[in-house]
Amino acid sequence: MSGVREKVTRLFVVAAIAEAVSWAGLLAGMAAKYGPPGNELGVQVFGPIHGALFVAYGVLVLAVARVHRWSLLATAVALACAVPPFATLVFERWARRRGMLATTEPAREPVPVG
Secondary structure, X not given: OHXXXXXXXXXXXXXXXXXXXXHHHHHHHHHHHHOOOOOOXXXXXXXXXXXXXXXXXXXXXXXXXXXXXXXHHHHHHHHHOOOOOOHHHHHHXXXXXXXXXXXXXXXXXXXXXX
16 A cells, blocks of 8 residues: 555645646736736636646545545645645645655554464
8 A cells, every 4th residue: 555655645745736836827827817918828828737737636635635544624624725826835735744644654563462
């Protein structure tokens, strides 16, 4: 299970970062669309990219929550963090500091035999 755990965790971290970067692109595109240039190209490019990364992040939250056995509250917070810009980065850092993204299993106490 450790290989799956590592892969899902790595994909989650990449998705959290990519989703935040796509937010930056989308916000810049919206500024260009509604600001003085009046150019929609940024929104046309970053809108679908951000949408796809938003969905990927949500799916990966559910996967990583399952393999790491997150609480329902932690999972809900992680999902909610996809909505505000850059909150996925904040959540990823918070979860990492608390050991919620550790890829190694905690050491188990030896069980006496006999």
